[in-house]
Amino acid sequence: MFGVFAFLYKSKLNQLEINQTAILQENNLTQQKNNLTTELDQVKKINQELQTEKKNLTEQIESMKKTWNEQNVSRAQWSLDEYCRKDRNRQCNSCQKDWxxxxxxxxxxxxxxxxxxxxxxxxxxxxxxxxxxxxxxxxxxxxxxxxxxxxxxxxxxxxxxxxxxxxxxxxxxxxxxxxxxxxxxxxxxxxxxxxxxxxxxxxxxxxxxxxxxxxxxxxxxxx
CATH class of the missing domain: 3.10.100.10 (Mannose-Binding Protein A, subunit A)
Incomplete structure (x- = not known):
């Protein structure tokens, strides 16, 4: 009789240990899930910041290109005016005025x-x-x-x-x-x-x- 009681007690103890292990594993998984969720949120935030920064840089580059093109046109016009007389039959010289x-x-x-x-x-x-x-x-x-x-x-x-x-x-x-x-x-x-x-x-x-x-x-x- 004592042997049966000991067996049942041991089985119950093993079941409790199994349940406790399962609970710990579940808690660990939950914690890991929470950590991954937090990391994912951080990655999303960083990605959004990078997208915003990319947009700002793209706008700056486009603005610089526009300015650069305008300056190039201005320089080209300045060079043309410097080397070429401003008249109906524009004639160009090898050197600028006073050179x-x-x-x-x-x-x-x-x-x-x-x-x-x-x-x-x-x-x-x-x-x-x-x-x-x-x-x-x-x-x-x-x-x-x-x-x-x-x-x-x-x-x-x-x-x-x-x-x-x-x-x-x-x-x-x-x-x-x-x-x-x-x-x-x-x-x-x-x-x-x-x-x-x-x-x-x-x-x-x-x-x-x-x-x-x-x-x-x-x-x-x-x-």
Missing amino acids: LQSQSSCYVVNDAEPKNQKTWEEARETCREKSSDLAVVGNEVEKTFLKEKSWVNSNINGYWIGLGAEGGRWKWIDGSDLTNQAWIQQQNATDGQCVTSLQNREWTSVSCTERNAWICEKKALTV
């Missing part, structure tokens, strides 16, 4: 008064604002042209060109070396020195921080 052509380049001589003269770096930046750079000389013809246009003025000591000392060598702003040392009075290149041109003399090396006039160069337009 001088020699071979395949256009030059503008900035014979500024002392108060408006610039250091070598400042002069170069001014040229860049005009889609050009300080003049680079590649041959005797160009050198002669540049020298003739370096007009003498009592207020001007020289015109900056795109030549300066770098690492003990004379270098052009395009990275090439000065090949004809006879073109410059001071043949020893000292860092911090840049070169000026002036009529009736060879090129002269002075401190790049001095203020001078300057000459810009850009490629001529093919018309």
Whole structure:
């Protein structure tokens, strides 16, 4: 009799343990479900934020494209007006108004008064604002042209060109070396020195921080 009671008690205990395990498993599943639901809600929220951000970026890009296109049209019109006369029979020139052509380049001589003269770096930046750079000389013809246009003025000591000392060598702003040392009075290149041109003399090396006039160069337009 005692054996039967013990068996029934043990069976009941096992059933309780099974039920308890099932309850724990169900609770775990419920918790996992709740966690997944929370994660899903977070993913949905992030996705919505990303969609909103994508929409905003798309609108910004479209706005930038529109502005860019308008600017390109404006630049194209400006270039056309700069190179081509505004009349019924519009005629275009290789260089803009006030620019001088020699071979395949256009030059503008900035014979500024002392108060408006610039250091070598400042002069170069001014040229860049005009889609050009300080003049680079590649041959005797160009050198002669540049020298003739370096007009003498009592207020001007020289015109900056795109030549300066770098690492003990004379270098052009395009990275090439000065090949004809006879073109410059001071043949020893000292860092911090840049070169000026002036009529009736060879090129002269002075401190790049001095203020001078300057000459810009850009490629001529093919018309």
